[in-house]
Amino acid sequence: MELTRRDFVKYSIAAATYLTAGRSAVGQMMGGGGMMGGGMGGSTTIDPPAGAAFKDPVVMPNLSTMHGSVEVNVEAKISQININGTIADILTYNDCYPAPTIKVNKGDNLKVHFKNSLPMMGTNILGQHREMTNLHTHGLHVSPSGNSDNSMLMFMSGDTFDYEFDLMNQYPSTLNIYHPHVHKTVAEQYWGGMTGAIVVEDDIDILKGYETHLLILKDIALSGTEPEPYTSTMEYMHGKEGNTVMVNGIVNPVLGIKPGQVQRWRILNASNARFYKLSLENHTMYVVGTEGGLLDKPYPVPYILLSPGERVEVLVKASQATRNYKFLSLPYNRGCGSMGQKITLMTLSYKGSRVNDVIPSTIDPRAKRLNITPDKTERLVLSMGQGKGYINGITFTMENYFSIQSHLGTYEVWEIVNESGMDHPFHQHVNACQVLSITGGDSSYASLYMKAPAWKDVVIVPKMGSVKILVPVMDYDGMAMFHCHILEHEDIGMMGIWDIMGEM
Numbered sequence: 001m002e003l004t005r006r007d008f009v010k011y012s013i014a015a016a017t018y019l020t021a022g023r024s025a026v027g028q029m030m031g032g033g034g035m036m037g038g039g040m041g042g043s044t045t046i047d048p049p050a051g052a053a054f055k056d057p058v059v060m061p062n063l064s065t066m067h068g069s070v071e072v073n074v075e076a077k078i079s080q081i082n083i084n085g086t087i088a089d090i091l092t093y094n095d096c097y098p099a100p101t102i103k104v105n106k107g108d109n110l111k112v113h114f115k116n117s118l119p120m121m122g123t124n125i126l127g128q129h130r131e132m133t134n135l136h137t138h139g140l141h142v143s144p145s146g147n148s149d150n151s152m153l154m155f156m157s158g159d160t161f162d163y164e165f166d167l168m169n170q171y172p173s174t175l176n177i178y179h180p181h182v183h184k185t186v187a188e189q190y191w192g193g194m195t196g197a198i199v200v201e202d203d204i205d206i207l208k209g210y211e212t213h214l215l216i217l218k219d220i221a222l223s224g225t226e227p228e229p230y231t232s233t234m235e236y237m238h239g240k241e242g243n244t245v246m247v248n249g250i251v252n253p254v255l256g257i258k259p260g261q262v263q264r265w266r267i268l269n270a271s272n273a274r275f276y277k278l279s280l281e282n283h284t285m286y287v288v289g290t291e292g293g294l295l296d297k298p299y300p301v302p303y304i305l306l307s308p309g310e311r312v313e314v315l316v317k318a319s320q321a322t323r324n325y326k327f328l329s330l331p332y333n334r335g336c337g338s339m340g341q342k343i344t345l346m347t348l349s350y351k352g353s354r355v356n357d358v359i360p361s362t363i364d365p366r367a368k369r370l371n372i373t374p375d376k377t378e379r380l381v382l383s384m385g386q387g388k389g390y391i392n393g394i395t396f397t398m399e400n401y402f403s404i405q406s407h408l409g410t411y412e413v414w415e416i417v418n419e420s421g422m423d424h425p426f427h428q429h430v431n432a433c434q435v436l437s438i439t440g441g442d443s444s445y446a447s448l449y450m451k452a453p454a455w456k457d458v459v460i461v462p463k464m465g466s467v468k469i470l471v472p473v474m475d476y477d478g479m480a481m482f483h484c485h486i487l488e489h490e491d492i493g494m495m496g497i498w499d500i501m502g503e504m
């Protein structure tokens with residue numbers, strides 16, 4: 001099925017009709033009130049005792065036995081999940097929190113049999129039906145049209161749909177995300193638990209020998225046994241942060257490492273609004289990959305900032321005395337009145353017999369910074385006010401939005417200016433970009449991404465600052481999107497349409 005621009009308008013009308021049809025609010029999933037997670041006004045510490053053993057998220061079973069084909073079932077549903085000792089009603093894919101990891105290779109054909117088994121839950125405070133959902137494959141370089149990564153699709157309770165993603169042009173060694181993308185329900189469903197990883201395996205051997213783990217960082221606050229509900233526009237303006245912060249669904253899990261061992265960690269910030277300033281006590285971390293693939297060499301850093309939607313790959317070497325070390329998130333002020341918190345995310349525990357692993361000096365020599373004259377330049381101004389988010393003064397609705405028209409085979413520079421007092425992690429679908437410059441914000445974040453040949457699909461636009469990114473427009477036309485990845489901001493309109501047309 002090919003979704004055209006005319007179809008998009010049709011879908012908009014269908015959605016509007018659906019909204020005004022006045023379906024009764026059955027089974028209010030979320031009740032009660034509650035404050036945003038602590039930390040407002042000052043810096044606080046969350047330092048829970050060491051928890052259960054670290055576990056990687058479960059791996060999604062592949063139903064296909066054909067080489068080059070991956071076929072999975074993904075069912076959105078409410079499941080009972082143990083959140084730090086409380087059995088809670090969490091929004092999941094396939095009863096798992098976080099969702100099962102889909103593993104693929106470049107060149108594969110990925111089929112997803114999707115089912116929306118969320119019950120009807122009435123409308124949220126933005127007026128959207130809570131159970132309306134779909135599937136976005138954040139980071140995949142695939143078509144934004146038809147039955148591929150098409151964020152215009154919407155599914156009601158009980159609907160099924162077969163997605164198909166052609167990974168012919170996909171970047172290898174990437175950590176991507178699957179999550180819902182229906183405007184005005186994204187934040188609530190993501191907050192409630194609907195997030196999983198798509199790992200595209202390496203096509204080179206350099207990192208294959210290292211013990212590898214996936215770390216999905218996610219916070220939540222519960223109200224009784226349910227995810228704390230959204231009760232005010234202010235929560236959408238701030239973005240929700242939870243007081244329970246987990247790695248793969250566990251509070252402060254303990255990960256073992258042998259003395260002298262090097263481990264590879266793929267890290268995803270799957271929180272709605274929480275920024276992590278990641279630091280491993282007494283250790284240097286070596287950044288070897290970002291959203292769009294591996295870097296040319298390891299970049300040693302004392303800490304790395306990871307905003308919602310961002311991913312990073314690091315190598316860590318157990319080069320210190322044998323004991324436990326805290327993997328921390330240090331306080332960071334992202335704006336909106338919070339100084340941030342110091343959080344113990346995970347405990348790294350030296351154990352076992354000594355090995356002598358080495359951090360390699362090169363990673364992927366194919367990674368290069370582009371030096372290209374752009375075909376055109378776009379300027380996007382992000383702002384907030386009156387309970388809404390804006391791009392160039394326009395708040396996204398299905399009928400009216402800011403859009404960029406681009407042509408396949410071209411390169412564009414997007415200058416993104418932040419006129420608000422809060423950082424916004426800017427995300428564009430379909431094509432990863434390189435960072436040309438960052439003004440304001442954390443200086444080590446800016447210097448890393450201005451010098452490394454990093455491919456990114458989320459870049460922090462610092463409060464009252466700006467970024468310039470170089471965006472290739474390659475392989476796929478159709479209606480894609482760009483938006484703030486504080487998902488509450490997307491839901492209140494900080495989103496636009498990227499109208500990618502054929503070659504000029």
Ligand SMILES: [Cu+2]
Binds near residue numbers: 424425485489490494
């Ligand atoms: Cu934002």
